[in-house]
Amino acid sequence: MYAQMIKSTGQGVKSLDEMDPDERAFQERINAGGKIEPKDWMPDGYRKNLIRQIGQHAHSEIVGQLPEGNWITRAPTLERKAILLAKVQDEAGHGLYLYCAAETLGVTRDDLTRDLLSGKMKYSSIFNYPTLTWADMGAVGWLVDGAAIMNQVPLQRTSYGPYARAMVRICKEESFHQRQGFDIMMKMANGTEAQRKMAQDALNRFWYPSLMMFGPSDKESVHSAQSMAWKIKMNTNDELRQKFVDQTVPQAEYLGLTVPDEHLKWNEETGHYDFSEPDWEEFFDVLKGNGPCNTERLEARNKAWDEGRWVREGLLANAQKKQAAKLAAE
Amino acid sequence: MSDPLFEYLCRLGDNTLVLGHRVSEWCGVAPVIEEDIALANTALDLIGQTQLWLGLAGEVEGKGRDADKLAYHRDVWDFRNLLLCEQPNGDFGQTMMRQFLFDSWHVMHLKGLMASSNDQIAAIAEKSVKEVTYHVERSTDTVIGLGDGTEESHSRMQNGLNKLYPFVGEMFLSDDVDTAMADAGIAPDPASHRAGYDAHLDDVLTEATLTKPEDDFAHKGGKSGTRHTEHLGHMLTQMQWLQRAYPDATW
Numbered sequence: 001m002y003a004q005m006i007k008s009t010g011q012g013v014k015s016l017d018e019m020d021p022d023e024r025a026f027q028e029r030i031n032a033g034g035k036i037e038p039k040d041w042m043p044d045g046y047r048k049n050l051i052r053q054i055g056q057h058a059h060s061e062i063v064g065q066l067p068e069g070n071w072i073t074r075a076p077t078l079e080r081k082a083i084l085l086a087k088v089q090d091e092a093g094h095g096l097y098l099y100c101a102a103e104t105l106g107v108t109r110d111d112l113t114r115d116l117l118s119g120k121m122k123y124s125s126i127f128n129y130p131t132l133t134w135a136d137m138g139a140v141g142w143l144v145d146g147a148a149i150m151n152q153v154p155l156q157r158t159s160y161g162p163y164a165r166a167m168v169r170i171c172k173e174e175s176f177h178q179r180q181g182f183d184i185m186m187k188m189a190n191g192t193e194a195q196r197k198m199a200q201d202a203l204n205r206f207w208y209p210s211l212m213m214f215g216p217s218d219k220e221s222v223h224s225a226q227s228m229a230w231k232i233k234m235n236t237n238d239e240l241r242q243k244f245v246d247q248t249v250p251q252a253e254y255l256g257l258t259v260p261d262e263h264l265k266w267n268e269e270t271g272h273y274d275f276s277e278p279d280w281e282e283f284f285d286v287l288k289g290n291g292p293c294n295t296e297r298l299e300a301r302n303k304a305w306d307e308g309r310w311v312r313e314g315l316l317a318n319a320q321k322k323q324a325a326k327l328a329a330e
Numbered sequence: 331m332s333d334p335l336f337e338y339l340c341r342l343g344d345n346t347l348v349l350g351h352r353v354s355e356w357c358g359v360a361p362v363i364e365e366d367i368a369l370a371n372t373a374l375d376l377i378g379q380t381q382l383w384l385g386l387a388g389e390v391e392g393k394g395r396d397a398d399k400l401a402y403h404r405d406v407w408d409f410r411n412l413l414l415c416e417q418p419n420g421d422f423g424q425t426m427m428r429q430f431l432f433d434s435w436h437v438m439h440l441k442g443l444m445a446s447s448n449d450q451i452a453a454i455a456e457k458s459v460k461e462v463t464y465h466v467e468r469s470t471d472t473v474i475g476l477g478d479g480t481e482e483s484h485s486r487m488q489n490g491l492n493k494l495y496p497f498v499g500e501m502f503l504s505d506d507v508d509t510a511m512a513d514a515g516i517a518p519d520p521a522s523h524r525a526g527y528d529a530h531l532d533d534v535l536t537e538a539t540l541t542k543p544e545d546d547f548a549h550k551g552g553k554s555g556t557r558h559t560e561h562l563g564h565m566l567t568q569m570q571w572l573q574r575a576y577p578d579a580t581w
Contacts, residue, residue: 065358065366072354076572076581077398078347078384081354082377088357089370096363134572134581184581192579300359308361311422311476314483318475 002060002124002148003053004215005287006233008226009045030231035161038104046230050160051105051112052121053232058098059116059123061091063297067131068140076134083180084137090173097169101162117302125283128291129209135188135198136206141181143203143210143248149174150244151214154234163232182251189255196256203252204260208278214241216280245273334510335448336391337410338517340400341507341553343383344411347401348562349432350376351569352419361422368468372429375461382454402573406563413552414497416562420490423476423483427490430473433466434530435501435523442518451516470534477538488540499548502527 016024022041029036036042065088072088075081099109115121126144131137152174155167188199214237218224227233252259263276285291353373360366384397395403414432419425440462443455476483502524504512511517535542551557572581 062358062363069358072357073351073568074571076402076579078377078381078401079398080581082374082381085354085357085370085374085377089367089374092358092363092366092370096367099363187581191581192576194576195579304359304361308365308422310480310482310486311361311365314476314479315472316479317483318479321478 002064002151002213003056004122004124004213006049006053006056006223006227008049008223010222011226012222013225013229027229030159030229034159035164036159037161045226046232047105049227049230050163050232051102051107053227054098054102054105054163055107055112055115056122056124058095058102058112059121060127061095061098062116063123063127063301065091066297066300067127067129067293068137070131071134071137074134075137080137080184087141087177087180090177094166094170094173097166101160101166104162113305117298117305119289119298122287123297124213125286125291126209126213128286128293128297129205130293132205133198133202135185135195135202138181138184138188138199139202139206141177141179142185142251143181143206144213145174145177145181146248147210147213147244149178150240150247151235157231157234159231185255185257189257199255200257203257207260208282211241211244211275211278212280212283212286214238214244216283242272245275249273333390334507335516336387337507338511339383339387339390339451340408340410341412343380343387343397343400344409345415345432345436346376346383347380348409348411348565349415349428350374350380351565352415352417353425353429355419356425365422369425372465372468375458375465379454379458379461382457386450386454398573402570406558406566407555409558409562409566410553410555411562412497412500413549413559414494414500416552416559416565417494417497418561420493421486423486424490424493426469426472426476427487428494429465430469430534431494431498431531433462433469434534435498435527437462437466438523438526439518439520442523446517447515473534473540474538477535477540484539487538491535491540492543495543496545496547496549499546500550500552503548503550503553505554 014023016027019027023043026036026040026042026046036046068084068088068091072081072084075084099112102112103109112121116123126147131140149171152167152171156164156171158164158167185199185202188195188202191199216237218237224233224236228236249259249264261276263274265274267274286294289295350373353369353376356366356369357373358366360369380401381397384400388395388397388400412432414428417424417428419428437459440455440459444452444459446452446455473487477487478484502520504520508517508520512519531542552559572579
């Protein structure tokens with residue numbers, strides 16, 4: 001999940017009878033499975049909540065380029081280099097159309113970028129972890145994209161039209177990303193002793209941070225209840241986390257790797273795996289800016305933005321000159 | 331001299347490999363998302379072309395080396411790329427100037443190769459020229475946009491041009507390999523592109539309000555492999571590290 005701890009109105013969900021007529025018509029449309037489009041009336045809270053959620057998702061795609069970009073120049077074959085480049089390029093594309101989706105709600109990409117660079121808006125906690133070996137490219141694709149897909153597949157049915165449509169395209173590409181990650185893990189897990197060691201080490205380091213991607217339990221959260229009523233959140237964090245564990249554990253077994261959780265076991269009664277919770281203290285530390293790579297990631301984005309200023313200004317000035325010349329000629 | 335056809339194919343493949351690698355260094359840190367996507371696209375095309383050129387080089391050599399073996403297991407003195415391709419990225423302006431100077435030559439060269447007497451070379455050129463036509467269009471637009479943009483963007487582009495222009499001349503120098511290729515009808519004589527290249531460069535630089543350096547001095551030693559710049563070795567230490575550190579592994 002690329003959006004975590006998104007705040008909603010902070011109030012309980014109103015019943016239909018408590019709503020004014022506009023709000024009621026809006027909610028009934030959502031309840032009936034209808035889509036809300038940019039020019040439709042919507043409650044302020046819905047708009048703000050979506051801007052936070054889509055913005056955080058977009059930022060995650062952009063910052064998410066960094067840990068994988070870290071290995072493009074060291075990719076071990078031409079084919080792996082090309083695949084990784086294509087994947088990171090996809091992430092930039094996802095960021096772009098998510099920013100476009102957010103812009104339909106009356107905010108600009110520059111506004112959102114400023115809030116990312118100042119640290120006011122967050123991106124997914126997972127991208128504050130380092131990628132230390134080539135096996136991490138496998139683990140990121142397999143686990144991180146795998147966890148993202150769990151959340152994004154249901155979001156294809158979300159109530160806000162532009163977000164739902166962006167998600168359809170993103171999901172297609174994410175499933176390719178996950179497959180390429182698993183493919184790297186297969187090669188590593190079936191490779192030399194050093195490669196198997198790298199693969200296990202990558203799983204050890206990325207397992208719990210991947211579980212954290214879904215956010216802490218939100219069974220009691222008023223924010224989540226409102227988001228779910230608006231259908232901009234489709235499942236609880238715990239449901240998605242369980243689904244992810246159930247899907248991933250057999251894959252780890254297939255690879256011959258050990259999930260780093262001594263309490264992990266299949267529960268016949270529930271039909272699900274029992275597993276250990278991640279260290280939520282660590283999660284909140286990362287959110288506060290104390291993850292292993294928070295400083296580097298934000299510095300890298302700020303540096304790219306600051307050093308690119310002259311380019312953006314130069315191209316803009318040129319476009320204005322051309323437009324002025326065109327007008328003068330008319 | 332080793333087989334001139336092998337040497338020549340390494341030149342083509344090493345140009346795209348080394349420049350593709352350089353461009354890929356921008357991944358995630360370009361000035362704006364659209365540029366990030368476009369740079370990744372260019373790098374991807376160049377790496378794809380590398381697979382074809384070096385793959386063919388390996389076949390021609392007949393010693394069992396494939397494209398990866400050639401890319402990851404040769405040292406500096408065996409690389410045959412133009413010195414221009416290995417120059418560091420510098421700022422975005424220098425990167426785009428390098429791209430423009432290379433693309434303008436690359437597209438002409440590929441068009442010439444489409445008439446090659448070697449069918450495989452003609453086929454790879456035909457596929458590549460479609461991609462490179464887009465590259466040159468984009469790098470030309472960017473050089474014009476930034477050259478004739480703000481005072482700062484103009485001065486950065488002029489600095490990039492001044493720094494990189496001494497690496498242009500190598501593209502048009504002919505040696506024994508080029509002569510052998512031209513005699514066999516495999517590739518055009520590099521010198522034959524100079525006039526067309528200069529005309530294109532003059533048109534674009536005029537529109538970009540940039541001034542071509544007067545000194546035509548040309549560094550050489552890249553495509554012959556006799557004297558690369560210090561930059562290539564550092565690039566290879568990074569690019570080849572995994573293959574060298576774990577020679578028994580497959581990836």
